[in-house]
Amino acid sequence: MNMDQLKRQAAARALEEVRDGMQLGLGTGSTAKHFVELLGERVAAGLKVIGVPTSEQTRADAERCGVPLTTLDEVDHLDITVDGADEIDPALNLIKGGGGALLREKIVAAASDRMIVIADDTKWVPTLGKFPLPVEVIPFGLGATRRAIEKAFAECGVSGQMAVRKGKDGHVFVTDGGHWIVDAQLGRIEDPASLAKALSAIPGVVEHGLFIGLASSAVLAGAEGIRVIERRKPKGD
Numbered sequence: 039m040n041m042d043q044l045k046r047q048a049a050a051r052a053l054e055e056v057r058d059g060m061q062l063g064l065g066t067g068s069t070a071k072h073f074v075e076l077l078g079e080r081v082a083a084g085l086k087v088i089g090v091p092t093s094e095q096t097r098a099d100a101e102r103c104g105v106p107l108t109t110l111d112e113v114d115h116l117d118i119t120v121d122g123a124d125e126i127d128p129a130l131n132l133i134k135g136g137g138g139a140l141l142r143e144k145i146v147a148a149a150s151d152r153m154i155v156i157a158d159d160t161k162w163v164p165t166l167g168k169f170p171l172p173v174e175v176i177p178f179g180l181g182a183t184r185r186a187i188e189k190a191f192a193e194c195g196v197s198g199q200m201a202v203r204k205g206k207d208g209h210v211f212v213t214d215g216g217h218w219i220v221d222a223q224l225g226r227i228e229d230p231a232s233l234a235k236a237l238s239a240i241p242g243v244v245e246h247g248l249f250i251g252l253a254s255s256a257v258l259a260g261a262e263g264i265r266v267i268e269r270r271k272p273k274g275d
């Protein structure tokens with residue numbers, strides 16, 4: 039089975055959690071796209087759901103697949119968000135944003151009762167950080183913001199090259215929100231929660247790709263089959 043078939047399997051398993059009448063967050067990326075396509079087939083067969091897309095790309099995919107859409111201004115919560123990830127650790131902390139959709143993805147995930155992460159099992163890692171960490175920034179004052187990010191990295195015991203993301207056309211990649219992304223090659227992030235907090239405190243940082251405590255479960259598809267991992271809630275949560 040190839041990687042794309044594994045991604046589709048993970049998407050199909052997540053679809054089993056969807057019930058009639060649900061309000062859904064629709065993730066972005068090649069894995070989430072399978073979910074949108076499979077959901078579209080169920081909608082065509084009579085399933086009643088409504089979705090909030092996490093990117094303009096997903097909006098276009100959902101429209102093409104006939105999935106009815108809404109916004110977070112029109113619904114007061116979402117039941118489930120189904121989204122992919124670039125890395126998933128055993129605590130179900132994530133790196134996301136390889137496709138540049140991290141900001142809307144995080145807003146939508148945070149507005150959801152549950153977030154189901156779908157992926158092929160190559161995304162499962164013991165420690166986050168091999169995948170470059172995307173940090174979405176305001177273009178104004180980028181030099182100062184980069185210095186503040188470096189300081190935050192040093193305080194959290196990580197370091198690595200940073201680069202402003204470019205698109206395939208060689209121009210700076212611009213997010214759906216009109217911002218830029220700095221990708222940081224950190225290698226290992228021992229304490230993702232502290233780093234997430236430090237990055238969020240920087241004025242020029244709009245959002246970062248560390249998703250801490252947002253994923254409720256992960257559906258991982260691999261050669262051996264599908265594994266569903268539930269997040270262990272900390273005491274008192």
Ligand SMILES: O=C[C@H](O)[C@H](O)[C@H](O)COP(=O)(O)O
Nearest residue numbers: 067068069122135137138139
């Ligand atoms: O910005 C993009 C998203 O965070 C994606 O969910 C993530 O990059 C994983 O994408 P894919 O399923 O294509 O590997």
